[in-house]
Amino acid sequence: MRTIHVGEITKNIKEMCIEANHFLSRDMDIAMKHAVSVEKAPLGCQILAQLQENLQIAGEDMIPICQDTGMAVIFLKIGQEVHFEGGLLENAVNEGVRQGYTEGYLRKSVVKDPLLRENTKDNTPAVIHYEIVEGDKVTVTVAPKGFGSENMSRIFMLKPSDGIDGVKQAILTAVKDAGPNACPPMVVGVGIGGTFEKCALLAKKALTRPVNEHSEIPYVKEMEEEMLQKINCLGIGPGGLGGTVTALAVNVETYPTHIAGLPVAVNICCHVNRHVTRIL
Numbered sequence: 001m002r003t004i005h006v007g008e009i010t011k012n013i014k015e016m017c018i019e020a021n022h023f024l025s026r027d028m029d030i031a032m033k034h035a036v037s038v039e040k041a042p043l044g045c046q047i048l049a050q051l052q053e054n055l056q057i058a059g060e061d062m063i064p065i066c067q068d069t070g071m072a073v074i075f076l077k078i079g080q081e082v083h084f085e086g087g088l089l090e091n092a093v094n095e096g097v098r099q100g101y102t103e104g105y106l107r108k109s110v111v112k113d114p115l116l117r118e119n120t121k122d123n124t125p126a127v128i129h130y131e132i133v134e135g136d137k138v139t140v141t142v143a144p145k146g147f148g149s150e151n152m153s154r155i156f157m158l159k160p161s162d163g164i165d166g167v168k169q170a171i172l173t174a175v176k177d178a179g180p181n182a183c184p185p186m187v188v189g190v191g192i193g194g195t196f197e198k199c200a201l202l203a204k205k206a207l208t209r210p211v212n213e214h215s216e217i218p219y220v221k222e223m224e225e226e227m228l229q230k231i232n233c234l235g236i237g238p239g240g241l242g243g244t245v246t247a248l249a250v251n252v253e254t255y256p257t258h259i260a261g262l263p264v265a266v267n268i269c270c271h272v273n274r275h276v277t278r279i280l
Helices: 006-022 026-038 042-061 089-103 160-182 196-206 218-231
Strands: 002-005 071-079 082-085 127-133 138-145 154-158 186-194 247-257 262-269 276-279
Touching: 002 006, 006 082, 006 089, 006 138, 006 276, 026 042, 026 247, 071 089, 127 196, 154 160, 154 196, 160 186, 160 218, 160 262, 186 196, 186 218, 196 247, 196 262, 218 247
Parallel strands: 002 082, 071 127, 186 247
Antiparallel strands: 071 138, 138 276, 154 262, 186 262
């Protein structure tokens, strides 16, 4: 049994909130630079160059890479040999978010009630997903999610007879409907299987997978490659102003499902696709 003080969770999440909002992850940095070299439309190239300039200024001057610093989504993989001390884990997570957003001077975008709309003024509470795994480590992923792209996400409750072609059509429909509103070039997270809520969680988790890594399932890998090619043929392009780079990656996660269903979720993220992971 390994004991971790919840203060360590708070400290790391604070730092990760600030890091994620100021710097692209390495996989996204590589993907964005590659996009400049493959974009064929002159205007698309110009938009990508401006985005690169924005990212450089953000890093040098410690300005957020996007004005929408998102709602904090936290994934915790907790080894079952870990014991937490010093307080409630959930409180520690939210305290880390509070410190990160207030001390990091990040925009606070969370409202206490979805209809009354009173701002909490510290960007809490976070959306927290827990997973118990083997071992004595805690893997923390912080993924601030802006709502320009979040609002473009979709869930499709397909029939089993719709099959893989129906899944592909659902993905294309979601991206077409999103158009310029998701701040392309986008990353497309897809969840297939489970239940209504499980496929949405799969799609969200898919966005945290490095964009240069494919699924280990052969047919899923083929679908990721095919859908990326088809999305980039839609002509939406960088900033939605036309071009050949509409998406940087399509990441698909699957899960067993019921004999009567084929749930599909498409969670779209903008060109910054913020995510930071640490192992404690």
